[in-house]
Amino acid sequence: MTNLRWIAAAVATAGVVVGAALYIDELETGHADIDVAATATPSPPAEDWCVGTRSSAPDGDAPDDSPLNRTLARIDKLAAGRYADVYTGMGVDEDADAADVWRIPSYDFDTAACDAAEQGVKLRLHPADVDRRTLDALAERISEDMTRWDGTFQMREVAVDERGFVHVGVDDPKKAEPLVEKEFGPRYIKVEHVEQAYADVG
Known part of the structure; x- marks a missing residue:
C-alpha cells in the first residue's frame, strides 16, 4: 500500500462553522479553518486516518514554510486535478497539526493524499457522497x-x-x-x- 500508518478510527472530530465568513475564507484558501469553540454540529467520526511520513522540506509544488500548509497545498492540487470527481472538501485543525478531508471513498485518492502529508501531519478521512x-x-x-x-x-x-x-x-x-x-x-x-x-x- 504505502509506507504510512493507517488505523481505522472512531474518533469524533470537530465540525466546521458555516456561513459567509467561511465561504469567503474557502474562496481565498481552498479550505476552511476549524473553529472548535464555535462548532454547532460535530462531524461524523473519521473513517480512517493516517500520519504523514514525507520529508519535511519545501518543494516546488508547495513552497510554504509550514509542513501542514505544504500538505494542504499538495492535497488542493490533487483535488483540482485527477481526483476532482471524488474530492468534497477539507477543514484545517492547526492546533492538532491536522486536516479533515471529506471525499467519496477512493483508495487511490486516500493513498495519494496520505503520500502528500509531511511527517507528523495527520489526515482524518471522512466519507461523503458528492464532489466539490x-x-x-x-x-x-x-x-x-x-x-x-x-x-x-x-x-x-x-x-x-x-x-x-x-x-x-x-x-x-x-x-x-x-x-x-x-x-x-x-x-x-x-x-x-x-x-x-x-x-x-x-
Whole structure:
C-alpha cells in the first residue's frame, strides 16, 4: 500500500462553522479553518486516518514554510486535478497539526493524499457522497438571485460546507425550506436560521 500508518478510527472530530465568513475564507484558501469553540454540529467520526511520513522540506509544488500548509497545498492540487470527481472538501485543525478531508471513498485518492502529508501531519478521512464541483455549482445556482424570495423570506447566506452540503442561511427556515427544496431539490442542501449580518462601522 504505502509506507504510512493507517488505523481505522472512531474518533469524533470537530465540525466546521458555516456561513459567509467561511465561504469567503474557502474562496481565498481552498479550505476552511476549524473553529472548535464555535462548532454547532460535530462531524461524523473519521473513517480512517493516517500520519504523514514525507520529508519535511519545501518543494516546488508547495513552497510554504509550514509542513501542514505544504500538505494542504499538495492535497488542493490533487483535488483540482485527477481526483476532482471524488474530492468534497477539507477543514484545517492547526492546533492538532491536522486536516479533515471529506471525499467519496477512493483508495487511490486516500493513498495519494496520505503520500502528500509531511511527517507528523495527520489526515482524518471522512466519507461523503458528492464532489466539490457539484456543490459549487449548486451554491452558485442558489445564490444567483439572493433577493428573489424577498417578501416571503430573506436569504442571507449561501456557503459550501466541506462536509458535503450547501448551507443556506435564512431568517425563517420554516417558510424557506420547502420553497428552496422545491426549486433546487432536497439533496445536499441545509436550510438554517442565521441572524442578519451588519457591517462593523468605525
